[in-house]
Amino acid sequence: MAELSNFANQLPAHQLVFPPKRLARCCSAVCKERWKKLFIMRIFLPLLALCAGCSPAGPDHSDANPAPTRAFSTQTEAPSPDYAALLGQPVAGGEGRTWEATSSLPPNAKAIGDLWIARLQERRALLGHRLAGKTPDGPVEMIDMGLTEQEFKAWVMENEWRVPGHIRWSFVPEMSRPPVSQAAQGAIRVWPASKTRTGIQLQALFYGKVVLRDGCFFVGFDGQPADKLAWFHSEMGLHVDPAGYFILRDRVSGRTLARLGEDMSWGGPASADIDTETEQALQDACGPGEVYIVGSPEARERFLTQYPHLREPMLPPLLSSTKK
Incomplete structure (x- = not known):
């Protein structure tokens, strides 16, 4: 600072840029000395700040706390809920006109x-x-x-x-539920379902299960691994039930059809409109693989709750032999 003061003392008076009114009242040497110091601060402090900005930066700690990797959900097994109670609940949607x-x-x-x-x-x-x-x-x-x-x-x-x-x-009925509820949105990578409504389907019965692994839906037949990418009808939706399990539900009626990981059945071979954009997003997010249209699966326990006589298959009566 002393060197800067000497530099200011060597400057001609007209270069100190004193305000005229202030200079008129500044008669003493003390007053002039104050204005010299003010001049030094106004001229050289910005230069010091600029030099400080050019100094070597300290260690970069930007990666010390990286953002956590997003975790997706998995549900490969689930106990059956009380379908008798669920089937007794009122239906949310109506019928087609x-x-x-x-x-x-x-x-x-x-x-x-x-x-x-x-x-x-x-x-x-x-x-x-x-x-x-x-x-x-x-x-x-x-x-x-x-x-x-x-x-x-x-x-x-x-x-x-x-x-x-x-x-x-x-006409088809209005759908009362979204494709994926707010409670389930952060748990999956892609919702693999048609955007157009479903027409008449074949009704041969298939058995297997649909599971959720790392945010992706896979389907497998009975006794086989669930390794095919599942594709649903547009009337199917995803939700989380009060017990915390991911469920498939009917978007028209709002009723629970199955918990992911339950034994299921579905009609088929099912058909559906698969749009290119969603299919590409599915392949990118869940890996290349066969896309299987599972359509609208239903838990076997739910089906048997509606038709309890099918729990014990009926055997043909034994023919009695008569002696002659």
């Missing part, structure tokens, strides 16, 4: 039906349809679609279409 035909078939009924079939196929919302008559080229008289009544009304209004009255329209 139907618009009955209100007019006879017009002369251009086939062209009208073909147009609506094409529209629904483009939207990936056609679940099925029925033709009038017994020939394969008859006009469409019934359409079963993967849209709710409200979704269909909004779609028609948006495009300013006229709904033909000679066709019977069938």
Whole structure:
């Protein structure tokens, strides 16, 4: 600081930049000395701060406390809940609506039906349809679609279409539950389910189980490892029950269908719409592997609770022999 003061003393008075009014009142040597020190602080302290910023940095401790790795859940076994009590609970959702035909078939009924079939196929919302008559080229008289009544009304209004009255329209019910509940969202990597609604399915019975391993869903048949990537119908949802187990539930009714890890059964071979984006996310998150459409599995215990007579298979009566 003494060297800086000597440097200031050597400067001409006009370079000290004293404020004129202050300088007029600054007559004593003490006053001028104070202004010299003020000048030194204003000029050289910023330079000292700049040099301090250029000094070598201390040790980097940014990795001393790395962010914890996200942990995903696993559930490969689970006891069956009280399905008798669960089946007695009220149903959350309703049933699908139907618009009955209100007019006879017009002369251009086939062209009208073909147009609506094409529209629904483009939207990936056609679940099925029925033709009038017994020939394969008859006009469409019934359409079963993967849209709710409200979704269909909004779609028609948006495009300013006229709904033909000679066709019977069938709608899917509203879903009352989300695909993955808030309680289960942080536990899984990807929810592997269709985005479009489910149509008519084959009903051959398959047995096995669906498990959750490190945030991924796998399915296996009875007596075989669960090593196939599971894919669900859009009406299936994931939730955590009051006991803390991950459950599969019906998104329409809200009812519990199975706990992950229980013995299950499902109808099949099941079919479903697998969109490319979700399938790619599934393969990236859970590793490459076969994707198996398990559809809408149900716990075997739940099924047997509804049909208790199936617990003990009935044997044919023994034929009594008579002596002659």
